[in-house]
Amino acid sequence: MDYSQLKKDLEGLYITIPTLFNDPDMSINEDGIRQHVSFLKSNGINRQNAVLLAGGAAGDFSTMSFEERVRVAGIVKEAAGEIPVAVGAQTTSTMELQRLAQAAEEIGASFIQVSCPFYFNHTQDDFYEHILAVxxxxxxxxxxxxxxxxxxxxxxxxxxxxxxIPQVVGLKWATKRSVAMEFEDVVQTFSSKLTVIDNDLLFPISHMLGAKAFEVHLCNHWPEWGVRLLATLEAGDYKQVELD
Structure with missing residues (x-):
């Protein structure tokens, strides 16, 4: 596995795909998900500018069974074609995390997204062991x-x-501003070692400091906006980014 290439593949727009359900039985709307990914691809989203996240928080991972999460990821991967896919793998269980990672690898996804286990008060050492295991x-x-x-x-x-850890290729950041300039320090220090995904919506600042990927939920409704945002950032026109 070429993890250096995966860091490059992660650059660009990071788009969390919503999970669609059927009324009234709440089964997965497979055709709806396929149509949505097709809509994105028809409006400028491609492997050069984006990664699609299947089953993230905005994709309702916390309400789905293990089997549903894997199925949704498979649908998104199938519909995405050459666009790299990340699979949301947040869970309270390290064993389930390992199963999600193996399932993601099996369907051909490039990445999994992992956060610290929730509900109980875990330590950073707990989280490190969680990541090391997967x-x-x-x-x-x-x-x-x-x-x-x-x-x-x-x-x-x-x-x-x-x-x-060689497999750690990306860092997505969305936290309260509890430590002054911590996000900025992290981006500036580590952006040469992994791909930083700005989920704090500080796009001009983070891009100046080295961030190469940007969480853009709005792309689900207006993909052209995201394509323009990325081009404007890469051109260094930060004033226009703020206006847009």
Missing amino acids: SRSAKIGLIIYNTFWTSAEVSFGMVERLIE
């Missing part, structure tokens, strides 16, 4: 998700430890 379970890129929805945030020192 790194030994599947040959797939790991995106570490630092989010305030879990029990322990990922500190600067934790990132220093995680980047020593």
